[in-house]
Amino acid sequence: MAQGARLTMELSRRHLLVGAALGGGLVVAWGLRKRPYPLPLPPGEGEVAFDAWIRVARDGVVTLSVPQLEMGQGISTQLAQIAALELGADWRQMGVVFAPVSEIFANEALAARWAELWLPMAPENGIPADNWLARHWAQEHRFTATADGMSLAAYEAPVRHAAAGARALLVKAAARRWGVNAQDCTVSAGLVRHGQQSLAFGALAQEASGLTLPDPLPLGPPPAESPARLPSGSTPPFPRLDAPAKLDGGWMFAGDVRLPDMLFAAIRHAPLGEAAHLAGHDAKAAKGINGFLKLVEGPDWLAAVASNSWAAEQALAAVAPRFSVHRPISAEKVDGALDNALKAAIKQGGQTIAKQGDPEALLGSKPPYSQRYDAAAAVAAPLETASAVARLRKGRCEIWVASQAPEQTRRAVAKALDISVEHVVLYPLAAGGSFDARLECPHAVEAALIARETGKPVLLTYTRWQEALTAIHRPPLAAQIEARVDQTGTIAAWRLRVAMPSAAREFGARLLQGVSRAEAMAHHQNAHADPLAMEGFVPPYSFALAIEQAPVSVGLPTGRLRGNGHALGAFITESFVDEIAAAQGREPLSYRMAMLEGDPRLAACLQRVSALANWNGGHDASGQGIACHRIRGGCIAAVVTARRGDEGVAVDRIVAVADIGRIVNVDIARQQIEGGLVYGMGLALGSAPVWNGGLPTGARLAALNLPLLANCPEVVVDLIASTADPEDPGELGVAVAAPAIANALFSATGLRLRRLPLGSED
Template structure:
């Protein structure tokens, strides 16, 4: 198909077509979609085949959160397609799919000098950066807020050109045509998408695209016959994941491919010093050994043979600064009380409003791993100065760039084929394995599949940063030395933690090694590392100070991130003030919420679901609430945990949560995300944090993380509140709120106040 006067719509020509964003500022760039035989590209987001199949490009990593259903659902509803005709194609990182919302949130990581000049300048710089760098990263719950409107606009434009083609055939105006269920109709005339696809690709869409009315959340309560239920089509990826046919990087097979295993030293600058090259003699199938300054890899005809050969070679490593958990704890402990701090946030009357401390508590959150079940895996093929990568990456363009640099290629000579991840929890924001598999493939000159063992995953993963928080409050009436009402006049938080997001940013955007990233960021203040430390409550004065701590061990992003520590400290402290002041925990929180009626509604609904009894008389009930995001558009959650001390230790019997995430796109997926977050947080609350000795974890076994098994999972009740607010990602809300709810429940049941996560790290 050739470009015509009407063919400037993206994909109108094979190979050299330009995508034109006709509904926004002029910006042309190559179309990332390619039409197969019988397909016709209608923009950068979708293709229509002559058999009627609509293929939707998804520029976000599917890692279990359901994004390959959510974005196609948005396209299908705006387009007027039947869900049964929808297919999905993972989209390569491209300028057509910039995640400007995430780029703006992370502007301090990729351009710290320009960050914060103004909201307008941040937004403009973020759009330029995300487009020019093909920044499509999947993180921080930005998928819907970043991509819903572009997907709707692309679908609306495609719907218009389909209607235009039909209107030309029928001698009417396209506005009079109806588009629904994959059919364009006008009176008695009907045509399928497939019948119209060839001509539609030649049409020029209207500017702006004709969007349908803003969708609503639908009937959440189930009691209004005039309101339709929320459309929750089944997940597209579910059948293939159930029958085992879904393709991950570990399933890729190429002609002549070999399988590589790898060994790393401690994760803080260790170097390979020695290994026994003759140790693998007699192990059949070994085809090559690749030695790097930091690691040793063996490739063989099977992964098991490669791993056995590595063990037999006994690689030895040295590290100049072996890290121990006791040293990290001592450093955090010392700096929390006496270290220099940076003011991160100040509200109300400011820091000077706090003239005394009537109550103070300290809360500790140890590091924890992301621990996805699927370990890092990637496939690479290096031929004729070009590299191909098959990999699951949350930041594919950054992984592609790092791999290119590692083997001395320009980024244009590297092709990255995005694969799904079998879970991630932010672990796949890192790209070490992309660099390693590229180097191994180049050295061996044949296709290679690299799979990390669980041991290597644990060694090389960057756990969440440890966080020690000292919270002090000035209470109304406390200056008279009598019983206070519990009303908080001023709140101050001192938070000792590494500048973990800046450290992560140096690895992601500057391609620094973990130890170089630590050196570059030592002593920096980091607002994102303290995200959520300003509570949702309307208080006269709140001050948050960050004490940067250099622990000597790399830290990274894990589901929940800073919200885990912020929620645990604040909601535990609020509960302690309520108890000391003789206040009932629910009503005490309600009295401080001010104008946040959405969070208040969540609290009331969670209490109703759990049959809240006030948390008294050893009821075993504990309450917590939390908000992620700003007061206008943030998501809210309240949770009541029921926990008891039994013969086997702490048992959580039930979690009841009420959630407000604005307009809900897919109710089933939203529920899955909240339930998954609650259970992820349960693992953090009751599991085991890694213990470091000499720079290495004491245990490499997955079972030693203490993650909840099926028999440990409580009854989970989740209810969503109707809301017309902007849709919010629900993925981290449950993970954040559950730890303080369980801690407060344990206090209710036993009278023991545990102020450290994991809760049982010091025994019960």
């Protein structure tokens, strides 16, 4: 089989039929019929299951199944809030449980957005969220991934319908007991009421579960909170469900799991480069370490197993594993590959991502504005390093892990152990931050292999060094951007050429097709353009434009990271717009407003943030910078105050205004935007490891120049009330932070920084 053959979907009669349907020919019926699935999580003692989503206990506690990874973004609270409002439950009696993998919980919305990753003939702009093909594929692959801010889009409707159904049945049961019309009953605070009579959910659940659902379901209004009625600092009506457990230490992570006879494993991986493999080690050196039990070899890693984690680490240090690697990765090789690809794209043109109008005719042969922008590779650097527990018993493998794509993790484990995926049981746990670092879980595979060799349960935990060494990177890039203005000084035409890995396609090959990192990089070295990776590079402004990509492999495994292409695209767009405004002697805010004729919501964000931040135009070295961005149905504008401090860049204040449509939970929305702004600050000023000889030269968090509590700026977030469809707020702040900081530094110093991290040119 050729090297790239495994990367192509296996052609079958099914895929031929799908292709015919997409091409306008034969339309087939498979995938359209509803299939019955067993309950993925049977009710416990004293509980009644109304469906896969909702269970009601005798004591009135309502438990919602949450099929998304909780990694601090608050999705478990938001889905529970949606269920409680529709059901009429008492928030004090709401609980959540992380749902096991099941077709019932398929994330059809994300499957449609990521169509290019699994559908060879996918249209360039993806497929609609309600497309039957996306539904079938998501169900067939038990695809419940948590990513791209699609949780509400995917699960708000099914949760509301499940809660409305449970409420209707509870009301019907109560009405039968009282001999009254169900329409005369009301539901609130976990009680069904009629006049002076009331019955608790727990007393009605058993009887209600055996009744027939009404058709259509009586849905209430969609949940919506007003930001004006819930100003910052006010008590939220629906406080986070995970907060108490996190405060008292009861919140469970994979590293907290303890099983009988469990062992502890430490691991060392090979440096990054071609054909990396384990070359040798001194096994005898570990024999005298108290608690050490065994070494387990992988193709490019070595693990030590002991009765405690300290002994495992000491054993690895003693045996001193040696690795062989061909052409180890270095910063010079990454930059060289990008330089060569960009030069070729400038000379020959890249692959078109987006085009509007006739930019070539307007730009001419020598556009007056032309600049080079660069971004180094960045890593997620979550506070919790990778950890997983594995246990093999009677031909079955149990895995305790925080995974953004649990079914794909199950399949990877099954493939490594050469067992059926049905014999892999995954217990979903929360993550201590992820930022897309837990979309892929090679540590779960390694834990399973180590457990097989030891015959006992094993907890594998990466050190910070191993987390950095095995990280998937946000793709680095080199970009050339050109523009020409009209007679009024307003931008008329814009061309952007970006040399960058096809990170989304590379990621999709690893996650969905199970290929190795090396195979995925090799296959996508000269791949087609990657619209998903380049999402966010199209400006929101009304001028003629052309966006092109030159796909290139840089030797680093690349993929998803919070903000994704939006964080990179916004940095280039908003920095260059600011640059042209300054050259034209125009005030940056009004300059942007003049080009936002077709986007009143983004214009409103700019207007409000200028008033809230006391925007002065960035004049007189004030250190104020402004930037805005749109991600699908959400938009944001920010004003940053920054300066050059004694220890580098100092960000003093960030003011942001966002429109994210209908807001389910104002408190969580603010948290997400605040967190995104601080995370974006980290990406703007650091988060970029330097590679030498295939190893990161600084692997500790302190070496990544991340924001500390001591130097975090004042952050002010305002939300605009809207009736538009809800949009996830989690990545908006990440996208707008870097350009706003860069523009603020230009105001403060007169220096234009065009490389991420900012200041790395020095």
